[in-house]
Every structure is written in C-alpha cells, then in structure tokens.
Amino acid sequence: MVFALLGLVLLIIILLLAVKVGIKKEQPEDQASAAPVIHKSGIYSIVRRSPRELIAGHKPTEEAIRQYLASQNEDIHGRRLTDTIREDLLNRWKSSLDKSISEIERGDADGVEFYFYGFTGDDPACENHVPKDCFVSREQMYKYPITVPPFHLGCLCEIKAYQGEQNICDTATDRVRLFDENALPRLPEWKQIVATQ
Numbered sequence: 001m002v003f004a005l006l007g008l009v010l011l012i013i014i015l016l017l018a019v020k021v022g023i024k025k026e027q028p029e030d031q032a033s034a035a036p037v038i039h040k041s042g043i044y045s046i047v048r049r050s051p052r053e054l055i056a057g058h059k060p061t062e063e064a065i066r067q068y069l070a071s072q073n074e075d076i077h078g079r080r081l082t083d084t085i086r087e088d089l090l091n092r093w094k095s096s097l098d099k100s101i102s103e104i105e106r107g108d109a110d111g112v113e114f115y116f117y118g119f120t121g122d123d124p125a126c127e128n129h130v131p132k133d134c135f136v137s138r139e140q141m142y143k144y145p146i147t148v149p150p151f152h153l154g155c156l157c158e159i160k161a162y163q164g165e166q167n168i169c170d171t172a173t174d175r176v177r178l179f180d181e182n183a184l185p186r187l188p189e190w191k192q193i194v195a196t197q
C-alpha cells in the first residue's frame, strides 16, 4: 500500500515536471512569432534589426542640422529664413525621417521587398534626382541608406511600401527604378534648403 502511494506521488511529480518542460518549450516559440517576421530569403536573411541605427548613421545629426541652419540666411529660392522657419525645417526633417523608418519597420515585419517614392508637394530640390513613382528595393536601401528620404532640409519626398504580390518589375511598366544595381544614385545634398511659406 505504501509503495503504491509512493508510486502514485512519484507519477504525479513526473507528470508535473513533464507539463512544466512542455510549457517552457512553448514559450520561446511564442516570443519568436511576436518578433518581426523574417520569412523570406534574399534581403531578409540579412535584415534582422531595425533600420533606425543604420539610417541614422548616414544622416546628419540634429545638432549638425541646427548648427547649419543657424549659419544660413536663405533657402534655394532666396527666401529669408527666420528662427521659426529654421525650427520648422528641423522638426519636419525629424518627423519625415521617423516616418520613413517606421514605414520600413512595418515593411520588414511583412517582408516587403519594394518601396515607392512619392511627394506630398512640389519639391524643386528632388525634382531632377528622384522621378515621381520610381521605386527602390529593400536591399538597395540596406546597402545605401542614403536612399531613404528626407534627402534635404524641407524635403517633401516619402516612401511607401509596395504591398502587391507580383514582382514590381513585371507590373510597373511606367515606373522606374531609382538607380541601377551597385551604383549610388545622385541625390540632393542634405544642405539644400527648401522653405515653405
């Protein structure tokens, strides 16, 4: 009788341990599925972290922009810069960069491979460099973080993830790639100022 009871207790302990191990095993998988999904080959075999750091390393710092703006009196049209306009240019730069990075982060979670460039208004500094509706691959943005807008102070360029299933090169006859493989595109210098009235 005692042995039978001991056996039963032992069995319960073993069962409890087994359940505990089972739960522990499941947890990492749950966490993994909550993390950004990197489920495609190609660029997604190397893109494993947020683009924020990489892109920030290729853009001027807030301090550099502030200093530069303080030393400038007019934009590319000869429009006079006031302190309010300078502050606005800096804030717009920061929010525009944030918007680009967030779009890429969302795209990375969905395995997006292509992005379009668009403009929220007239942008004379980008006009001759970034054709409207042209596109860039995630791989190119990874290799050349400078292809991520904003390109200059007062830039009205933005990127949007391409959500289509089809390869963009087959679908977009009127769309062009921003630049050919392994060659840096000619982009506006960040120091070009386009102030809005």
Ligand SMILES: [Zn+2]
Pocket (backbone or CB within 6 Å): 123, 125, 126, 151, 152, 154, 155, 156, 157, 188
């Ligand atoms: Zn621009």
